[in-house]
Amino acid sequence: MHSDPAVRAVLEPYADDAPYDGLARDFREYRRWTGDEPLLLIAEAAAASTGQGFVDGIKPAVERFRAAFLATDRVDSLAALAEVDFEDDDLVEALGAQRKRRVLLETARVLADRPADDALAALVGWAATADHYRYEEDPIGAISGVGPSTFQYLRQLAGVDTVRPGPTIERLLEAVDADLESSPIDTATDRRTIASCEWLAFVSGYTPLELDRIAWWTHTDPEDRDAALEAQ
Helix, strand or coil: CCCCHHHHHHHHHHHHCCCHHHHHHHHHCCCCCCCCCHHHHHHHHHHHHHCCCHHHHHHHHHHHHHHHHHCCCCCCCHHHHHCCCCCCHHHHHHHCCHHHHHHHHHHHHHHHCCCCCCHHHHHHHHHHHCCHHHHHHCCCCCCCCCCHHHHHHHHHHCCCCCCCCCHHHHHHHHHHHHHCCCCCCCCCCHHHHHHHHHHHHHHHCCCHHHHHHHHHHHCCCHHHHHHHHHHC
């Protein structure tokens, strides 16, 4: 990996203020609140697909899903989750929005069809090889309601070192671009944001997931950030 001292110098003030290594490791090593339970990881990505906040929206929805389906043994596999009716009362109560329910159930169906020994292996195997630049051609990316952000978030939850396009990484990239004499950084689209982050990772020595976490730490309101960390 090539490291450009000029780029590194621009990034270091942001990195110095953020515990990015530990935050990135939490994703890579499944040290977050869902652990390595693949059904909860899928549910978290589905719950995030409508853009809700983590503390007030995503986590409560996943906890309701866990209580209704996993704790009661109604669902114990991807195949069993895929068979849940879209209008199931417990599912509606847990996730609410049609988009979330559709993303959850159809993702489970896709992964259940993969040749893997277990659900986590199916999720990780998909995430490791999924192409975010052609996400619409991917069976999960093609699900209605799965955009680049949800696609990338599910890959992050599966332990892949990648970036999720969104406001915080865009703000970091734009700040870095403003401080550099020249750069190829472009945040006009999600794909360009991802590509810009990958370029920045290559020339800075930070990984895409570390940059993602630096951006989240830097450009999230401290009160919201602390609440999210406490909820983990």
